Amino acid sequence: MEKIKYYAVGWFEIYVQEMARARKFYEEVFQEELTDLSDPTDQNMKMAAFPFSMEDLPGASGALVQMEGYPSGGNSTIVYFTSLDCSVEESRAKATGGKVIQPKTSIGEHGFISLIEDTEGNTVGGHSMK
Secondary structure (H helix, E strand, C coil), rough: CCCCCCCEEEEEEEECCHHEEEEEEHHHHHCCCCEEECCCCCCCEEEEECCCCCCCCCCEEEEEEECCCCCCCCEEEEEEEEEEHHHHHHHHHHHCCCEEEEEEEEHHHEEEEEEEEEECCCCCEECCCC
């Protein structure tokens, strides 16, 4: 079994209530244009991605997300940790007292994600390409 030496933050999401207002705020604050990532087949979710290039700066990219059931404020930012297979960490979380919020789910060409809740009530995500 392959082993990752460390878990890097690979993605983040900032949940918002009004996409247009939030997008304008972040574009003006950082002087960067966000890219629409919304799925045209899912009218219940809107996404706008922050610009990112591996050549420019090290780090993680992310998006603003407006989705029913995920309010802004409080614990409204989700950090996604990159792994070889996010279902492995998902099963470990369940075994150590956490909860599975969303089992491993395909996100198409971008791989797979899963959401878990830690023992403190925080939601964190896993991302893998397989």
